[in-house]
Amino acid sequence: MTDLKIRKITLKDKPRMLEIVKNIWEGNDYMPLVFDSWVKDKKGEFAGAIDQKGKLVGFEKLTMLSDSDAWIEGLRKDLKMKVKGVGRFLSEHLLTKLTKDPKVKTIRFATYFHNVESIGLFTKMGFRVFEKRNHKYLSLPKRNLIPEYKGNRTKADRNNKQVLDFLKKSNWIRANKTGICFSWVVRPYTDEMIVKDYIEKKRCLTIREGGKIRAMCLYTIREKEDFFISLFEAENEKYFKELLQGVKKLAYKGGQQALCVVINKKDKISYNEFKKNRFKSWEGENDFLIFDYPVKLLEKL
Structure with a gap:
């Protein structure tokens, strides 16, 4: 049983967000560029994981691309803190939220092929590679x-x-x-x-x-x-x-x-x-992975 709690991210969390992401992707995380618009998005949910001391230790975004298409993105955790299970806690919360919406037909996310930690987490939760692009x-x-x-x-x-x-x-x-x-x-x-x-x-x-x-x-x-x-x-x-x-x-x-x-x-x-025309990959082909979560699995949550 986790000691974490869920609350919605607000604009007041921006300094803490910047602290969490400053060393992710070599300091080039896109999170600061989308943070404000994610907070203002009323159709999805920008969820934060809060520890026992009330500190934000991670966050993740659910975006509704349409009434029937859900997209999960932006999973981040404070790598300096030893608290475990942040990613699973947040993702299970967002999936559980989707169980209440009968119109949802697809639940997906995309990630880089070397993002081993996220791939491992989502695979254990039931996500499968749906498509590979470059x-x-x-x-x-x-x-x-x-x-x-x-x-x-x-x-x-x-x-x-x-x-x-x-x-x-x-x-x-x-x-x-x-x-x-x-x-x-x-x-x-x-x-x-x-x-x-x-x-x-x-x-x-x-x-x-x-x-x-x-x-x-x-x-x-x-x-x-x-x-x-x-x-x-x-x-x-x-x-x-x-x-x-x-x-x-x-x-x-x-x-x-x-x-x-x-x-x-x-x-x-x-x-x-x-x-x-000399377009290159960062590290290899098929590096853009699209994952899909079978909607029928929502029934088991």
């Missing part, structure tokens, strides 16, 4: 080395109908049926999501020729250093290179240090094109 990055050149991309036609596209029609034929969408990546969150594809989170926010870039869309990039900037590509589709290699040049220029002007993308090898054309 996280790739391309470092951008220093400011005095950036090339001039003259004549590039990459522009933000606001034509909802033509964008959505283009995506209906997308190899990227077919290869990634689970969803498209919003940084390390895999979101189910819907037309509404594309319009709201990409087109309306001017994060849908296209190249047009002859009145038609020939190439498209959907992107996000969740982490201040990285320009994250959610979708990249081009009719041929020529348009691929031109769009990539436009994306590089935009990211460079925005102060991003790298382009990041998560690719499914099922989309062989995109995979090979990114590889030809």
